[in-house]
Amino acid sequence: MRAFLLLAAVLVAARPDPVAVATVMPVPPVKTIALSFDDAPRGPGAFLSVDRRNTKLIAALRDAGVEQAAFFLNPGRITPGDGDEQRIGRYVAAGHVIANHTFLHAHLSAISAAAFVDQIDKADDWLKGRPGFRPWFRFPALDEGGPNKAKRDAVRAGLKARGLRNGYASVDGSDWFMEGQTIAAKKAGKPIDMAALRDLYVETMVQSANFSDDLMRRTLGRAVPQMLLLHETDIAALFVADLVAALRRDGWTIVTADRAFADPAYRVQPDIPWANGTLAEQLAWAHKLPGQRWFDRNDRKVATALFTDRVLHGAGTEALPDGAALAKAAALPHIPVPLRGCWQSPDARARLTLGYATIEIAGSPKRYAMAASVSRVAPRRIDGDFLLPTPTGRRTLARTLSLGPDALGTLPGQLRMTGGGAGDRAFIRCS
Numbered sequence: 001m002r003a004f005l006l007l008a009a010v011l012v013a014a015r016p017d018p019v020a021v022a023t024v025m026p027v028p029p030v031k032t033i034a035l036s037f038d039d040a041p042r043g044p045g046a047f048l049s050v051d052r053r054n055t056k057l058i059a060a061l062r063d064a065g066v067e068q069a070a071f072f073l074n075p076g077r078i079t080p081g082d083g084d085e086q087r088i089g090r091y092v093a094a095g096h097v098i099a100n101h102t103f104l105h106a107h108l109s110a111i112s113a114a115a116f117v118d119q120i121d122k123a124d125d126w127l128k129g130r131p132g133f134r135p136w137f138r139f140p141a142l143d144e145g146g147p148n149k150a151k152r153d154a155v156r157a158g159l160k161a162r163g164l165r166n167g168y169a170s171v172d173g174s175d176w177f178m179e180g181q182t183i184a185a186k187k188a189g190k191p192i193d194m195a196a197l198r199d200l201y202v203e204t205m206v207q208s209a210n211f212s213d214d215l216m217r218r219t220l221g222r223a224v225p226q227m228l229l230l231h232e233t234d235i236a237a238l239f240v241a242d243l244v245a246a247l248r249r250d251g252w253t254i255v256t257a258d259r260a261f262a263d264p265a266y267r268v269q270p271d272i273p274w275a276n277g278t279l280a281e282q283l284a285w286a287h288k289l290p291g292q293r294w295f296d297r298n299d300r301k302v303a304t305a306l307f308t309d310r311v312l313h314g315a316g317t318e319a320l321p322d323g324a325a326l327a328k329a330a331a332l333p334h335i336p337v338p339l340r341g342c343w344q345s346p347d348a349r350a351r352l353t354l355g356y357a358t359i360e361i362a363g364s365p366k367r368y369a370m371a372a373s374v375s376r377v378a379p380r381r382i383d384g385d386f387l388l389p390t391p392t393g394r395r396t397l398a399r400t401l402s403l404g405p406d407a408l409g410t411l412p413g414q415l416r417m418t419g420g421g422a423g424d425r426a427f428i429r430c431s
Contacts, residue, residue, distance in 0.1 A: 031250075031251055032223070032260070034227050035069040036167070037071045037072070040088060042077075061094070061241075064244035065254065067256055070099055070134065070167065072098075072138045074104055075126035076123070092130075101123065103126075106140060116151075116155055117155060120159070136166075137166060138167040171228040171229060171280070173207070175204075175236065179233040190312055191312070191313075202243045206250055215289070265283070270283055
């Protein structure tokens with residue numbers, strides 16, 4: 001029996017690596033993930049000086065046993081004599097690597113392809129030849145041009161010509177947004193529950209990792225080393241060791257950025273209608289994977305509600321203005337939804353029917369930024385936003401609609417949301 005197991009192990013070890021990301025492979029029992037930090041160098045956060053954050057983040061990664069993380073830099077934020085260059089050097093001296101994130105955090109959707117490539121070149125001029133440099137490029141805000149395929153393809157060609165490859169993130173929990181909420185709360189003098197902040201940060205990132213892992217396994221038929229998108233923030237410096245410990249408890253193995261990016265999945269260039277988001281989201285979109293394709297806590301409404309409830313315990317929460325008030329009705333046949341605030345318009349109406357919600361909009365689809373959700377008592381949520389065609393759940397003004405796998409419709413027109421029932425509650429609100 002021992003000889004048989006040894007032979008089986010040898011045969012498995014001898015199997016060649018896949019040459020196509022769509023190849024179905026046995027799913028390994030261990031989940032692997034690497035860490036990356038965007039937007040370095042960042043300004044001060046809510047709790048630490050930039051020097052203290054740098055020292056604390058390096059120590060936390062070392063103590064957590066993270067051999068190598070990737071830092072995606074904006075060299076245009078470095079001012080000679082301000083210490084930023086030295087702090088970046090400390091990351092490299094600690095074993096971490098650095099890569100390109102444009103010179104000044106440019107968004108491709110906002111500028112021309114030529115101007116964007118110039119931003120890449122300026123950053124590369126600073127980065128090339130430095131210790132720890134890797135020829136990876138990550139799009140700021142994971143914005144690869146949105147619906148503009150010509151712009152997307154021009155930048156992809158520019159990257160290839162420069163020997164750079166897309167440094168995709170596959171896991172995103174919007175830690176930058178949580179950091180922003182923390183800074184705002186601190187400035188407003190609101191009490192911050194630090195233990196709750198830690199728990200929310202850790203929980204959100206672990207859930208996002210598991211979401212992306214499941215998404216990629218269902219998309220590609222195999223496990224892929226995940227690349228976690230974090231930022232050089234105070235909350236990362238304070239809680240990344242707790243996050244790594246939680247990931248390991250959840251069955252994750254921490255690997256280097258080099259190891260993650262060696263996987264062939266990170267060399268693909270998905271051709272999708274709206275180019276942005278994580279690699280996991282883009283691949284699921286390209287493969288038309290059924291089900292939700294974006295992590296729900298990247299919805300700012302969801303993230304804000306969680307932060308307010310759990311970290312601030314509701315302290316300092318102002319009442320929503322009339323224009324953003326919730327209109328509620330039980331999901332019973334043909335019960336009209338009371339409309340008020342910014343819903344008061346002769347060309348906007350809504351109704352709910354048993355099992356689905358229909359929202360009808362007349363007039364210009366750009367007049368409103370609206371959202372609808374059905375929440376099961378269970379609880380299980382199906383959330384979506386009008387004017388939102390992206391696979392990532394980020395709001396974008398556009399004519400099409402995205403609301404999970406069971407939603408159909410365009411604006412102006414109808415949205416049908418299946419899966420509802422008599423035990424559901426429906427909420428219709430203005431953004």
